[in-house]
Amino acid sequence: MSSEVKTFDVGDLRRILRExxxxxxxxxxxxxxxxxxxxxxxxxxxxxxxTGGRIEREFRIKLADETLTEVATPRALIEAVNAQLRSTPTG
Structure with a gap:
């Protein structure tokens, strides 16, 4: 069982935005x-x-609605997703 935390990067964001x-x-x-x-x-x-809904389903996390409506840039969204990934228990 791996304890490695998955990360979300700009490539993931580009793909999800397009999809x-x-x-x-x-x-x-x-x-x-x-x-x-x-x-x-x-x-x-x-x-x-x-986009946030797709990220939540794929990465099995929950993002606050405020996060999705208030982030202005891809960098800010990527940072918010990765912060949530780090705080979400794996298992």
Whole structure:
């Protein structure tokens, strides 16, 4: 039984954004998106909630609704997800 904590990275976020909300044709998700505002990337609060739901199901965590509506950048969301992953018991 492994005690290794899974981490969530920008690759996971890119994949989940594409699967859940699609990608704006004018935005290059493969570029350096970490500090760009989600709104500038074409993802409104509803798209972030959909993304959060997908993250919760895949990574078996629970994110506060405030986290999903208040995070402004991919970096902030990745940090919030990883903080939740570290605090969630594995088993």
């Amino acid at each position: 859940g909300a699609g990608a704006d044709e004018n935005v290059d998700l493969e570029g350096n998106i970490l500090d760009l505002d989600f709104e500038d990337l074409g993802y409104d609060s509803l798209a972030r909630l959909e």
